[in-house]
Amino acid sequence: MTAQELNRAPGRVRPRYARLGLLGLGMITAALTIFAALVVLRFPEEAAFFLPMWAAAVIATALVWRFDTTWARVVGAVVSLALGVMMFWIAFGLLHPASFFDFVPAVLFVPGVVVALFGNVAAIVQRRRQHLDTRPTPAELRVEQAAVVVVIAAVAVSGILTLLARESVDAAEASGATPVEMTDFAFEPMTVEVDGGGQLLVHNADPFLHDVAVPAIGLEPVTVGPGSSVLVDVPVTSGTYVLYCTLHSNVDNASPDPDEQMVAALVVR
Ligand SMILES: [Cu+2]
Incomplete structure (x- = not known):
């Protein structure tokens, strides 16, 4: 053979x-x-x-x-x-x-x-x-x-x-928080308005891990697992900032483009 x-x-x-x-x-x-x-x-x-x-x-x-x-x-x-x-x-x-x-x-x-x-x-x-x-x-x-x-x-x-690891936020805790959805590798809405000192209720609707960060106002990346919701405290610093997912964006190198990167505008009143 x-x-x-x-x-x-x-x-x-x-x-x-x-x-x-x-x-x-x-x-x-x-x-x-x-x-x-x-x-x-x-x-x-x-x-x-x-x-x-x-x-x-x-x-x-x-x-x-x-x-x-x-x-x-x-x-x-x-x-x-x-x-x-x-x-x-x-x-x-x-x-x-x-x-x-x-x-x-x-x-x-x-x-x-x-x-x-x-x-x-x-x-x-x-x-x-x-x-x-x-x-x-x-x-x-x-x-x-x-x-x-x-x-x-x-x-x-x-x-x-x-x-x-799935995290949720109960309705009482979430009352008054501004909802932000992460879906299809994008933030919804693309412009998030919130009062200084308020909170964001961030929900990840994707099957993948995301995080949310606004380094300009000292918000370090907060991980949001698939299907999870988390509350994020917003400091009292009025202005407009770039809010993004560090895992699916590179906002340091280029002007952030919402079509290419997982970014949104955060307006703190
Ligand atoms: Cu992401």
């Missing part, structure tokens, strides 16, 4: 590097499937950006799964690298385990890109050197299984933390 026939033989484990290449692509596809589902359900205006990325991941995974050939692995490696570069920002979700839809794609995507690149490239190199990509040892399979268990545990813990 040739190496290819051996690797394809029914009931056998795929060889080590080919297997890692496929596992990594599967993790990338799982991460992007979460985004694809959110896009379809909540953010259809983002479909033109996300759905082609998701389709590329699905197609590359299917090719590497089906074809035990160098060209399929080249496609797998190139698609992994391209997605890793274009969607590097997903990695920031690792900082927010208490926000399920920020953290879970990241915990799948980041190791997925590393493992997919390594596995596919190593499988190509082995084939070119006429080496046989041998099946993993039982010890390697145990390490792989342990890694999969760690990722599944991280997903479960993130789900629990997200539910526990």
